[in-house]
Amino acid sequence: xxxxxxxxxxxxxxxxxxxxxxxxxxxxxxxxxxxxxxxxxxxxxxxxxxxxxxxxxxxxxxxxxxxxxxxxxxxxxxxxxxxxxxxxxxxxxxxxxxxxxxxxxxxxxxxxxxxxxxxxxxxxxxxxxxxxxxxxxxxxxxxxxxxxxxxxxxxxxxxxxxxxxxxxxxxxxxxxxxxxxxxxxxxxxxxxxxxxxxxxxxxxxxxxxxxxxxxxxxxxxxxxxxxxxxxxxxxxxxxxxxxxxxxxxxxxxxxxxxxxxxxxxxxxxxxxxxxxxxxxxxxxxxxxxxxxxxxxxxxxxxxxxxxxxxxxxxxxxxxxxxxxxxxxxxxxxxxxxxxxxxxxxxxxxxxxxxxxxxxxxxxxxxxxxxxxxxxxxxxxxxxxxxxx
Ligand code: SF4
Numbered sequence: 001x002x003x004x005x006x007x008x009x010x011x012x013x014x015x016x017x018x019x020x021x022x023x024x025x026x027x028x029x030x031x032x033x034x035x036x037x038x039x040x041x042x043x044x045x046x047x048x049x050x051x052x053x054x055x056x057x058x059x060x061x062x063x064x065x066x067x068x069x070x071x072x073x074x075x076x077x078x079x080x081x082x083x084x085x086x087x088x089x090x091x092x093x094x095x096x097x098x099x100x101x102x103x104x105x106x107x108x109x110x111x112x113x114x115x116x117x118x119x120x121x122x123x124x125x126x127x128x129x130x131x132x133x134x135x136x137x138x139x140x141x142x143x144x145x146x147x148x149x150x151x152x153x154x155x156x157x158x159x160x161x162x163x164x165x166x167x168x169x170x171x172x173x174x175x176x177x178x179x180x181x182x183x184x185x186x187x188x189x190x191x192x193x194x195x196x197x198x199x200x201x202x203x204x205x206x207x208x209x210x211x212x213x214x215x216x217x218x219x220x221x222x223x224x225x226x227x228x229x230x231x232x233x234x235x236x237x238x239x240x241x242x243x244x245x246x247x248x249x250x251x252x253x254x255x256x257x258x259x260x261x262x263x264x265x266x267x268x269x270x271x272x273x274x275x276x277x278x279x280x281x282x283x284x285x286x287x288x289x290x291x292x293x294x295x296x297x298x299x300x301x302x303x304x305x306x307x308x309x310x311x312x313x314x315x316x317x318x319x320x321x322x323x324x325x326x327x328x329x330x331x332x333x334x335x336x337x338x339x340x341x342x343x344x345x346x347x348x349x350x351x352x353x354x355x356x357x358x359x360x361x362x363x364x365x366x367x368x369x370x371x372x373x374x375x376x377x378x379x380x381x382x383x384x385x386x387x388x
């Protein structure tokens with residue numbers, strides 16, 4: 001009985017956006033572009049029996065191509081772009097006396113929590129969209145342009161470690177390309193199931209590549225996978241933009257680590273930048289209280305909801321034993337930093353395809369329209385529920 005029940009259950013495993021993606025890929029009626037979050041490449045191989053934290057960007061790209069996507073792009077590209085915009089936003093806020101501390105805005109669960117429980121602090125959030133949403137908006141504008149396709153025919157898919165990214169892509173304001181910027185979001189586990197269902201032998205795939213231009217990324221983009229990664233990437237770029245000198249050491253280990261709060265003061269030219277990194281939403285409360293009272297003297301605060309950042313997101317391969325879970329998070333994090341160290345470019349502003357994007361496409365109008373957003377009060381008292 002167990003066998004006869006289990007097999008059909010596997011065959012109908014797909015929920016959420018996965019069936020729709022299968023249909024779109026099979027019909028070939030649309031031009032499909034896919035992006036993968038940084039944390040996917042350090043975990044997906046676990047679904048195929050490889051050791052915890054195996055780093056497999058090449059197999060990931062090859063598997064997506066075999067599934068039939070027309071372009072294999074990358075959220076990491078947009079992570080580099082986020083850093084360019086966010087570093088400039090921070091520099092501007094400091095120079096012009098803007099609202100500080102500035103909080104990162106790339107974790108949608110954190111953004112929603114702030115909108116819901118601390119709407120009076122939304123001005124502290126960076127106005128930059130998350131990398132997923134920046135990429136989606138670019139796919140249907142610049143991406144359509146470089147591929148010579150009608151933006152209405154572009155179907156944009158995101159693979160993420162994060163179940164909350166589905167909610168983010170559904171937000172009504174995320175249509176700045178003139179279309180829904182991200183059509184479908186699936187998790188790392190759901191992608192693994194699609195790959196298995198298609199009969200693709202992931203472990204023996206030859207290494208593939210992400211496509212240019214929107215699949216080229218720096219090591220700074222890839223460390224977004226880990227807690228402290230956004231901060232480290234931003235500091236590498238802010239240092240060089242402000243001082244016009246090379247940063248002496250690219251490995252800013254003082255912002256790296258697991259669950260908790262890390263605080264540092266970084267001297268960048270004449271500025272003493274006070275930063276904090278928060279991993280695990282429960283740890284942010286004291287900083288929010290301090291910001292509300294006006295005595296949080298930080299310039300920049302990274303907040304990630306999951307205990308170790310996106311490597312430990314809810315859509316990642318499940319690791320059942322708590323001790324193995326700790327090992328999995330550590331190894332996935334380590335793989336993200338190894339990927340960074342082995343990257344041709346390690347600073348977002350060195351990404352050559354992103355430099356071209358600024359040169360040929362991102363004027364002030366397109367930047368404001370496609371890369372920035374606004375936030376909404378979702379106070380429960382105003383009729384929002386925890387689920388809206
Ligand atoms: Fe999603 Fe967790 Fe990453 Fe936040 S930290 S973006 S909730 S996976």
